[in-house]
Amino acid sequence: MKNEKETRRKFATDPVPDLMTDLHTTSTGLTQKEAADRLEKYGENVITREKQQSQLLIFLKNFTSVMAILLWVSGFVAILSGTLELGIAIWLVNIINGVFSYWQEHEAQKATDSLMKMLPAYTQVYRDGKLQQINATKMVPGDVFNLQAGNAVPVDARLIKATSVQVDQSALTGESVPESKKVAFDAGQGEFAESNLVYAGTTVGAGTATAVAFATGMNTEFGRIAALTQQQKPSLSPLQLELNRLTKQISLIAIGLGLVFFVSAIFFVHYPVAQSFIFALGMIVAFIPEGLLPTVTLSLAQGVQRMAKKHALLKDLNSVETLGETTVICSDKTGTLTQNQMTVDHIWTPAHSFTVTGQGFVNNGQIQLDGKPIKYGTDADLDLLIRLVAFNNDTEVEPSKGSARPKILGTPTEASLVILAQKSGIDTKAYSIKYPRLKELPFDSDRKRMTTIHQHDDHTLSICTKGSLSDLLPHCDTIQENGKVRPLTEDDKKAIDDANRKYASLGLRSIATAYREVPQETDKEKQLDDLTIDTAETNLTFVGLAIMSDPPRPEIYEAIKKCHRASIKIIMVTGDSSLTAKSVAVKIGLTSDKARVVTGGEL
Numbered sequence: 001m002k003n004e005k006e007t008r009r010k011f012a013t014d015p016v017p018d019l020m021t022d023l024h025t026t027s028t029g030l031t032q033k034e035a036a037d038r039l040e041k042y043g044e045n046v047i048t049r050e051k052q053q054s055q056l057l058i059f060l061k062n063f064t065s066v067m068a069i070l071l072w073v074s075g076f077v078a079i080l081s082g083t084l085e086l087g088i089a090i091w092l093v094n095i096i097n098g099v100f101s102y103w104q105e106h107e108a109q110k111a112t113d114s115l116m117k118m119l120p121a122y123t124q125v126y127r128d129g130k131l132q133q134i135n136a137t138k139m140v141p142g143d144v145f146n147l148q149a150g151n152a153v154p155v156d157a158r159l160i161k162a163t164s165v166q167v168d169q170s171a172l173t174g175e176s177v178p179e180s181k182k183v184a185f186d187a188g189q190g191e192f193a194e195s196n197l198v199y200a201g202t203t204v205g206a207g208t209a210t211a212v213a214f215a216t217g218m219n220t221e222f223g224r225i226a227a228l229t230q231q232q233k234p235s236l237s238p239l240q241l242e243l244n245r246l247t248k249q250i251s252l253i254a255i256g257l258g259l260v261f262f263v264s265a266i267f268f269v270h271y272p273v274a275q276s277f278i279f280a281l282g283m284i285v286a287f288i289p290e291g292l293l294p295t296v297t298l299s300l301a302q303g304v305q306r307m308a309k310k311h312a313l314l315k316d317l318n319s320v321e322t323l324g325e326t327t328v329i330c331s332d333k334t335g336t337l338t339q340n341q342m343t344v345d346h347i348w349t350p351a352h353s354f355t356v357t358g359q360g361f362v363n364n365g366q367i368q369l370d371g372k373p374i375k376y377g378t379d380a381d382l383d384l385l386i387r388l389v390a391f392n393n394d395t396e397v398e399p400s401k402g403s404a405r406p407k408i409l410g411t412p413t414e415a416s417l418v419i420l421a422q423k424s425g426i427d428t429k430a431y432s433i434k435y436p437r438l439k440e441l442p443f444d445s446d447r448k449r450m451t452t453i454h455q456h457d458d459h460t461l462s463i464c465t466k467g468s469l470s471d472l473l474p475h476c477d478t479i480q481e482n483g484k485v486r487p488l489t490e491d492d493k494k495a496i497d498d499a500n501r502k503y504a505s506l507g508l509r510s511i512a513t514a515y516r517e518v519p520q521e522t523d524k525e526k527q528l529d530d531l532t533i534d535t536a537e538t539n540l541t542f543v544g545l546a547i548m549s550d551p552p553r554p555e556i557y558e559a560i561k562k563c564h565r566a567s568i569k570i571i572m573v574t575g576d577s578s579l580t581a582k583s584v585a586v587k588i589g590l591t592s593d594k595a596r597v598v599t600g601g602e603l
Contacts, residue, residue, distance in 0.1 A: 011214050012185050012194040016160050023214060025142035029126030038140035045139045045155060045216040047226045062098035066244045067293045070251060074288040081281035090290050097294045104301055104317055123154050143213045149409045151204045156220045157211035159183050159196045164394050164442040165207035166411050167198055178205045178411050182444050206394050206410040237318035238325055254287035326568055333574035333584060338550040342416035348499050349381040349544035350481040359551045361406045361415055363422035376424040380483030385544045386424045388513045389417035390431060392452045392464040416548050439528050447471060451536055461518050463536050469500050469512040476514050476542040485541055503547045507583025510547050514540035552588045560589050
């Protein structure tokens with residue numbers, strides 16, 4: 001594991017020219033011949049599986065448990081004792097139970113095999129200096145390929161170009177919040193956090209990128225995880241151990257009582273030995289609980305069905321009982337306890353504080369001031385903030401079809417801002433045509449800001465910036481209040497900071513917005529080139545805060561109550577701030593406001 005991390009770090013930290021040299025490739029990719037040679041050397045880019053047991057062996061396994069063997073033996077004993085019908089009935093019970101168990105586990109296995117489908121079918125790859133669409137299974141180390149929003153990443157790769165890239169790495173980390181990616185190296189926190197590496201099995205949520213592959217197939221991190229799951233040795237569940245123990249006890253008791261009756265029949269009743277033996281065999285069969293195994297199997301099958309209705313998949317029937325022995329649950333927050341549907345709840349401007357109704361990625365809500373609906377065009381500060389979050393946005397929200405959840409091409413945070421603009425009543429697409437984007441300064445984890453530059457009119461360019469308050473406010477020297485711009489004072493900064501703290505204490509997070517308008521110069525292209533991060537994100541006018549939350553899942557309140565009644569302890573594990581995490585935990589009834597929050601560093 002240490003060597004794997006060191007190798008991964010080397011691919012992340014080496015200069016791009018050195019990396020290209022090590023991979024024996026160029027910025028224009030491989031030739032067809034080189035790719036063919038490497039495909040022969042490294043194999044196809046697929047997740048392979050260790051040699052599986054034959055279906056016959058898997059089928060027979062359901063008839064060879066200790067209890068099943070006892071039933072086979074008891075059926076045989078019943079036949080020896082002269083009760084042919086009973087023996088056949090016992091064997092039929094065993095056969096029906098085994099077939100049913102096999103069918104249940106076979107159906108679950110088909111569902112879990114969907115792991116193989118997590119890699120994309122086709123990828124845009126440079127071959128012979130030209131961009132071509134090839135089957136992702138034919139990719140090899142050294143391939144240079146393109147990524148865009150919605151693409152699944154086919155290989156482990158190093159970014160060599162990137163624009164506003166956000167990647168969902170939940171397949172590797174379990175964390176549903178997208179990771180920002182860029183060309184420059186940043187170690188980040190936690191596993192797979194390198195800023196310039198993307199991994200097979202993950203998905204691009206926003207932005208575009210060009211990357212060079214350094215690992216394919218089973219050599220990827222995704223492949224290593226798949227290999228580990230295949231190496232897992234099967235172990236008996238607590239229920240299986242208990243049933244085996246019970247079976248042995250029943251067998252000993254039945255045989256012991258059979259011997260007692262055999263001896264008693266000979267010495268006390270004076271039966272012939274043969275007749276006494278048949279009598280003893282009948283008593284042994286009578287003590288065997290033939291209905292126990294099917295009763296247990298049917299109970300477990302019902303549990304599997306109930307879990308399936310709750311969208312939980314179990315490969316093995318006995319896992320249901322194992323889940324029943326749970327005493328502690330460690331749960332992520334975003335997407336597990338919450339819906340992973342960021343929603344703007346409030347808008348704060350220096351003049352007013354607005355509330356926003358409606359939750360989730362649907363625009364069935366409204367913006368309110370003092371409890372009354374307010375539309376776009378009635379408050380200058382609100383109008384400007386909505387335009388800023390609509391312009392400064394790389395996410396698209398495709399309308400839902402029927403009861404399905406709308407498709408988000410981007411990040412949940414930016415999606416909530418698109419929904420906010422829709423709730424205000426503006427046509428975001430029409431505005432994007434009226435005020436076209438000329439340039440973008442992408443978000444990155446260092447400065448925590450994103451800036452877009454738009455054509456305002458024939459003579460003016462608009463610089464729109466959003467980001468974290470602590471990183472944006474120092475770049476503002478004016479503030480807009482009631483439609484008028486004035487100097488930003490220390491009192492203003494305190495009022496803004498107090499408002500942000502108040503919302504943070506409620507478990508909400510904020511996005512700060514600011515802008516600046518500059519006269520358009522004769523040579524617009526040169527002017528745009530000169531508008532860099534240092535020159536564009538300065539002398540900004542502060543506009544306001546968009547306050548958002550990730551609403552808890554409606555069913556989580558009752559689920560937590562049931563866990564507490566069952567004496568199951570729940571621990572929230574999240575990457576959010578301690579203030580937000582505690583607020584959400586208290587809100588959903590997970591803990592009290594006196595609970596201690598342990599940070600990663602303390603742990």
